[in-house]
Amino acid sequence: MWTASRAELVSMFVRASLRGQGVGGRLVDAFVEWAKERGATxxxxxxxxxxxxxxxxxxxxxxxxxxxxxxxxL
Structure with missing residues (x-):
């Protein structure tokens, strides 16, 4: 049982050619902002x-x- 509003990032993939360029960080930051705007704690x-x-x-x-x-x- 969850006692707080939550958001879950289920799956994220950054193409190998784009890794190391901050793409993943920007995606996570966008998820965090999206969740905050919807009241997730x-x-x-x-x-x-x-x-x-x-x-x-x-x-x-x-x-x-x-x-x-x-x-x-198995």
Whole structure:
């Protein structure tokens, strides 16, 4: 159960040729502004644990790890 209005960025992809140019940061910033305008007080993003670039991007924008999901492909 969520006790605060929240917004979740489910999936984001930046083409390899555009990485390192600030595109991802601008997209995350736009998401944050969009969510604030709609009254969200908590934001969530998801990234694979192995995607260090995505984790660094989100953390540079103030996001912090909250939970870990473990998977097992049989």
């Amino acid at each position: 908590r934001l969530h993003v998801t990234a694979y644990a192995a995607n260090e670039a995505a984790l660094q991007l989100y953390q540079s924008r103030g996001f912090a790890p909250l939970s870990i999901t473990l998977a097992n492909d």
